[in-house]
Amino acid sequence: MSGTIVGRVLGLCILVLILIGAAALVLYGTLPDASGVVIDAADMQMIGVWAVVLVVALAVQSSAKTLAGQIVAGLFIALVVFAGAMILAGRVIPPGQPFHLDFERIEAAVFWVSAAVLALAAIAGLAALGGLLWGARIGWTGYLVVAILLLVAVAVPVLNLWTAPTHPLHVPNYAVSLFGKYLTYALLALSVGLIWGYCGILSLGHGAFFALGGYAIGMYLMRQIGARGVYANPDLPDFMVFLNWRELPFFWHFFDGFPYATLMVMAVPGVLAFVFGWFAFRSRVTGVYLSIITQALTYALLLAFFRNDFGFGGNNGLTDFKDILGFNIQAPTTRATLFAASAIALAIGYLMCRAMVSSKFGKVLVALRDAESRTRFLGYRVERYKLAVFVISAAMAGVAGALYVPQVGIINPGEFAPENSIEAVIWVAVGGRGTLVGPIIGATIVNYAKTVFTTGALAPYWPFVLGGLFVVVTLFLPKGIVGTVQMIWNRMRERRAAAPPREERNADGHGTAVPPQANPQLAE
Amino acid sequence: MDDKLSQTVLYLDGVNVSFDGFRALNNLSLVIEPGEMRAIIGPNGAGKTTMMDVVTGKTKPDSGAVFFDGTVDLTKMDEASIASLGIGRKFQKPTVFESHSVRDNIVLALEGSREPGATLFGREGAAQTTRIDELLRIIRLDGKASWPASKLSHGQKQWLEIGMLLAQEPKLLLVDEPAAGMTDAETAETAVLLKEIARTKTVIVVEHDMAFVRDLGVKVTVLHEGSVLSEGSLDHVSADPKVIEVYLGR
Numbered sequence: 001m002s003g004t005i006v007g008r009v010l011g012l013c014i015l016v017l018i019l020i021g022a023a024a025l026v027l028y029g030t031l032p033d034a035s036g037v038v039i040d041a042a043d044m045q046m047i048g049v050w051a052v053v054l055v056v057a058l059a060v061q062s063s064a065k066t067l068a069g070q071i072v073a074g075l076f077i078a079l080v081v082f083a084g085a086m087i088l089a090g091r092v093i094p095p096g097q098p099f100h101l102d103f104e105r106i107e108a109a110v111f112w113v114s115a116a117v118l119a120l121a122a123i124a125g126l127a128a129l130g131g132l133l134w135g136a137r138i139g140w141t142g143y144l145v146v147a148i149l150l151l152v153a154v155a156v157p158v159l160n161l162w163t164a165p166t167h168p169l170h171v172p173n174y175a176v177s178l179f180g181k182y183l184t185y186a187l188l189a190l191s192v193g194l195i196w197g198y199c200g201i202l203s204l205g206h207g208a209f210f211a212l213g214g215y216a217i218g219m220y221l222m223r224q225i226g227a228r229g230v231y232a233n234p235d236l237p238d239f240m241v242f243l244n245w246r247e248l249p250f251f252w253h254f255f256d257g258f259p260y261a262t263l264m265v266m267a268v269p270g271v272l273a274f275v276f277g278w279f280a281f282r283s284r285v286t287g288v289y290l291s292i293i294t295q296a297l298t299y300a301l302l303l304a305f306f307r308n309d310f311g312f313g314g315n316n317g318l319t320d321f322k323d324i325l326g327f328n329i330q331a332p333t334t335r336a337t338l339f340a341a342s343a344i345a346l347a348i349g350y351l352m353c354r355a356m357v358s359s360k361f362g363k364v365l366v367a368l369r370d371a372e373s374r375t376r377f378l379g380y381r382v383e384r385y386k387l388a389v390f391v392i393s394a395a396m397a398g399v400a401g402a403l404y405v406p407q408v409g410i411i412n413p414g415e416f417a418p419e420n421s422i423e424a425v426i427w428v429a430v431g432g433r434g435t436l437v438g439p440i441i442g443a444t445i446v447n448y449a450k451t452v453f454t455t456g457a458l459a460p461y462w463p464f465v466l467g468g469l470f471v472v473v474t475l476f477l478p479k480g481i482v483g484t485v486q487m488i489w490n491r492m493r494e495r496r497a498a499a500p501p502r503e504e505r506n507a508d509g510h511g512t513a514v515p516p517q518a519n520p521q522l523a524e
Numbered sequence: 525m526d527d528k529l530s531q532t533v534l535y536l537d538g539v540n541v542s543f544d545g546f547r548a549l550n551n552l553s554l555v556i557e558p559g560e561m562r563a564i565i566g567p568n569g570a571g572k573t574t575m576m577d578v579v580t581g582k583t584k585p586d587s588g589a590v591f592f593d594g595t596v597d598l599t600k601m602d603e604a605s606i607a608s609l610g611i612g613r614k615f616q617k618p619t620v621f622e623s624h625s626v627r628d629n630i631v632l633a634l635e636g637s638r639e640p641g642a643t644l645f646g647r648e649g650a651a652q653t654t655r656i657d658e659l660l661r662i663i664r665l666d667g668k669a670s671w672p673a674s675k676l677s678h679g680q681k682q683w684l685e686i687g688m689l690l691a692q693e694p695k696l697l698l699v700d701e702p703a704a705g706m707t708d709a710e711t712a713e714t715a716v717l718l719k720e721i722a723r724t725k726t727v728i729v730v731e732h733d734m735a736f737v738r739d740l741g742v743k744v745t746v747l748h749e750g751s752v753l754s755e756g757s758l759d760h761v762s763a764d765p766k767v768i769e770v771y772l773g774r
Contacts, residue, residue, distance in 0.1 A: 066641050128645075135647040361644040363628050367621045374619045377580060378692065379607035379638045388640045 009062040013055045020051055043091050046250040050087060054080045056271065059278075075120075082113060107254060114260040121263075129348070132355035142354045145437055146347050153343035157336035173332050176339050178451065180407045183342035186443040187349050187400035189427040191393040193439030194353050196428055198362060199389050200369035202287075205294030206397050207421035208301050209269035213398030214405040214415060215305075216268055218318035219252060220261035221329070221406065225322050238320070239313045249311045258325060265402040266395040273394030274387065281383035281390075286372070295418050302416035317412025324406050335407070342403045346440070349396050353436050356389075365389060426466065430473050432480030441481060532594055533558050533696055533726045534579065539588030541574055541750075548574040549585070550750035556696075561722035563737045563758075564730045566747035567770060572730045573616065575747070576698050580613050581606040592696070608638060612694035616701045616730075618681035622674035626665050626684060629673055630656050633688035655691075662717075663687035679710040686717060697727045703736045715739035734758075746770075 057080045061073035086109065089101040101109075156179065160171040188210050195201040227234040231241040236248060254260045276297060280290055308314035327334045356362050368375040368382045376382055405411045414420075423446075431442020446469070453462045477484050534556040541549040549571045556562055566572055577583035578590060581603045590598040598606055607613075620629050634652060636642070648656075660666040663683040668676070673684060682702055689697055702718065703711040715736055721727060722742075731737050737744060737758055744761050746754040754764040761767050 066639060068641060131645045356644065359644055360631065360646060360648075361640060363624060363632055364640075364643055366623060367632055370621055370623055371619055373582070373603070374615075374621070375632075376603040377582075377607055377613055378633055378688070379604050381604045381638065385640050 009058050010055075013058050016054070017051050020047060042247075042250055043087075046087060046091070049251070050080070050083055053083070053271075056275065060274075075117075079113075079117070086110065107257070110254045110260060111257040114254070114257060114263050118259045118263055129352060129355070132352065132359065136355045137358050138351070138354055139358075141437075142351070145354075145440075146351055149343050149347035149350065153340040153347070156343075157340050160336050160339075161332060173335065176332075176335050177407050180335070180339035180342050181404060182444050182447050183339070183346050184400045184404035184407070185424075185427070185447055186440040187342070187346045187403070188397050188424050189431065189439035189443035190346070190349055190353060190436065191396035191400065192424050193428045193431075193433065193436060194357075194396075195389055195393045196425065197434040197436075197438075198357050198369065199365045199386060200286075200372075201386060201390060202291045202425065203294045203390075203393075204291045204418065204421050204425065205296075205298035206393070206424055207418075208294075208298035208416055209273065209394040209397035210401035210404070210420075210424075211298075211301070211305075211411065211413075211415035212269045212272065213265045213401030214411040215312060215318070215401075216255075216261055216264040216398070217402035218321075218405050218411040219255040219264075219312075220258060221321040221324060222318050223252075223256035224324065225320065228322055229320070237313075237318075239308075239316065240311075243308060251311065262402075265398050269394040269398035269401075270391050273391045277387045277390040281386045284383075295421070298416050298421055299418055302413050302418075305413035305416055313412070315413065317410060317414075318405075319410040319412075321406065321409055329406055329409070338403065338407050342407070345399055345403060349399075350436060350440070356392075357436070361385070423466070426470050428480075430469065430477075430480055432482030432484070432486075435480070435482045435486070438480050438482035445481075531558070532556060533560070533592070534728070535589070535591040535594065536575070536578075537589040539575075539578060539590060540586045541571075541578060541583055542586060547750050549578065552588070552747075552751050554745065554752065556726060556728060558726055559722075561718070561727040561729065561740065561742045563740055563742050563744045564728060564747060565732070565734075565737060565744060565761075566753070569749075570747040571750040572747055573700060574750075576613060576700060576728075576730065579606075579698060580611060604638070607692070610693070610695035611698065612689040612692045612696070613698045614682075614685050614689050614700055614702065616704065618678065618685045620673040620676075620681050620684050620688070622672065624673055625670050626673055626676070627656065627660065627669040629684055630659055630687055630691050633691035635691065635693040659687050659691055662690065662720075679706045682706065682710075682714070683717070686714075686721075690721065695726060697721065697725055699727060699729045701731055702729065703731060703733050711736055712739065 054077075057073065057076045061070070061077060064070045064073045086101070086106050089099050090103060090106045093100045095102075156171055156176060159167075159169050160173065160176050163170040165172070188206065191209075192203060192206050195203060222237045225237065229238040229241075231238050233241045236245060240248070255264075276294075280293065285293065304310050305312055305317075306315055312318065321329050323329060324334065324338075327337075357365065364375065364380055364385055367378075368380065368385060372382055401411075401415070424443075427443040427446050428439045429442070430446055431440065432438025446466070449465070449469070450462060453459065453465050458465075473480065479487060532555050534554070536552055536554040539549050539552045540547070552571065552575065554575075564572055564575070574583060578585050579592075579598060581598065581601055585599055588599075592598050592606075592609060592611065596609060601609075621632065624632070631648070634656065636652075637646070657666065660669055663686060665676075665680060665684060665687070668680070673681065676684060682705075686699070686702065689699070699718065702714050706714060711733065718727065718729065718740065729737075729740065741758075744756065744758050745752055746761050746764075746767050748770050753770060754761045754767050756764075
């Protein structure tokens with residue numbers, strides 16, 4: 001029954017697309033002289049992108065079964081309709097006619113609508129996190145990790161800004177940026193660890209979502225430069241002036257608004273992951289085949305972003321940033337704030353993942369990781385679970401990228417390189433697959449080692465060190481650092497518990513005193 | 525015919541399945557009535573497991589009709605929707621979730637919404653806790669609730685899987701070789717357990733162990749080369765010359 005609804009909706013979408021195409025052709029072909037309507041190639045691109053987003057929105061709507069899902073999908077469609085109205089009022093209806101809107105007005109409207117959507121999303125996100133945490137078994141280790149991260153978020157900026165450089169506890173400026181970068185890598189590793197460790201999806205293309213989030217915030221930072229660029233062009237970023245472009249491409253519109261850019265940080269990776277996952281998981285592509293196509297995805301994006309006419313600065317990427325939210329991006333206070341924001345984002349991400357994996361949802365993820373078809377026979381729609389967790393993970397990676405770019409001051413297509421995604425997987429493997437602290441620790445340790453090895457005489461040998469590290473971990477620490485510590489801890493507990501009879505300790509059904517290391521991947 | 529169809533729990537008619545030219549099911553027809561417990565026996569390669577695959581949606585038949593409750597066409601549905609109709613399956617090789625605790629295995633199988641949103645935000649209610657404890661007692665694993673399933677013995681895994689099956693509150697249970705690899709005492713206990721279950725549910729048991737089938741004391745269907753060879757009480761089919769020929773050879 002639901003199949004016929006989906007079919008009907010898709011049919012309707014195709015019809016709508018044909019009608020839009022026909023209307024555009026009619027307007028483009030016959031009307032320009034009479035009414036002043038001019039639809040150029042850029043408009044056609046814009047309408048095309050809009051139509052694709054509409055199809056995605058309708059697909060989401062048709063597959064949403066619960067009330068909450070329907071509401072979210074309804075909001076999504078309302079946004080698409082709003083975008084369509086803006087295109088119509090701004091580009092199709094000529095100036096002077098009724099319902100025409102100036103571009104400035106549209107920009108203002110988009111700014112406020114994105115601010116409203118962002119606020120709504122923040123409230124919904126907090127409510128969801130509250131709902132997740134309510135009655136969840138986070139455990140003291142989980143709260144300890146959150147507490148440490150929050151302590152870091154406060155202590156490092158304070159020690160950087162309010163202690164004298166000679167003070168023994170002073171944190172120098174370079175260290176704030178460096179460790180801030182590690183924190184964003186840790187968030188990326190966490191997003192990989194969530195899907196790989198708990199759901200068995202080995203994504204070798206997660207760097208793509210990280211880079212897309214980075215590009216989204218990079219576009220905002222580019223627009224903040226304004227007329228202070230080398231060519232002093234108030235309307236166009238330097239690289240577009242250099243390429244002799246006359247006007248801003250439509251996909252660069254509205255990026256001067258921070259709320260819009262922030263939404264795109266999560267929405268672009270999220271939508272890409274949704275579309276990609278929708279096809280991959282429904283067709284039951286699993287294991288190494290899935291890894292290969294995620295790798296292909298990031299490689300394809302790498303090639304696209306390298307091209308100058310793709311509109312994102314080609315080989316050089318986006319750089320030379322000046323301000324973020326009106327603050328100088330180089331200032332120590334801004335750097336410290338970005339560091340704190342990264343630590344807090346990591347803490348929230350960790351708490352969210354921890355609550356997710358300790359819920360029944362997380363148990364289903366582990367079940368489908370270990371025995372996918374068995375989970376299906378229990379009635380779980382495995383592909384929906386994979387899709388949900390993949391989209392969440394991609395949005396997390398996007399946020400990580402968005403925090404990374406202002407701290408390193410540049411984003412270029414190199415971030416899409418498959419090596420980066422593979423490195424993120426190595427961080428998780430080193431730290432401990434199937435744990436959530438593991439990826440954080442792994443990302444920090446490996447990147448610290450990378451910093452040490454790539455500055456100095458050892459620089460050329462870093463790839464060998466990294467490869468060697470991976471081999472050593474695989475051979476001697478197959479559970480990673482955290483997994484090995486856990487194993488030793490559990491063994492010690494077992495030995496200590498060997499004296500009292502086992503049955504007695506299990507009498508309470510599901511107590512915390514667990515004999516032979518129950519749930520190694522759910523414990524932390 | 526229609527009237528008769530609507531009174532069946534499971535109705536297979538002229539089902540054919542072939543893998544690379546090998547005919548696993550050959551014009552198989554089978555009718556299971558509500559509340560019935562049926563034992564299905566047959567030599568290796570008779571199509572017993574393939575029949576279960578067809579009913580649970582793992583394998584799509586090349587031709588033929590498969591109806592549940594007289595009206596629901598199972599050939600057009602996937603595994604998850606068939607499972608949510610109330611058809612539960614126990615596999616030949618016990619496939620419990622090894623890294624989950626015994627209790628979590630039951631929790632995952634427990635009847636309830638299977639949507640991601642429901643599992644993400646739902647919390648276990650008192651009624652569910654009671655039901656879980658009750659199931660753990662039925663399958664005699666209440667003392668091992670927090671053990672990882674991987675530490676259970678083979679027989680205990682079989683019971684855990686039966687418990688998971690019961691937790692789904694199915695209308696129809698497909699049980700594939702429940703006694704395989706069990707000790708004699710465990711086998712006898714499993715027969716008692718199944719008979720207990722069959723009082724309220726329709727059960728299909730596939731089994732090799734004749735003593736076990738005799739313990740169950742129900743109607744038997746003999747499969748051979750993908751179709752029904754003989755049907756009736758165990759004594760009746762054991763006396764059937766065709767069955768003797770297949771089992772003992774010419």
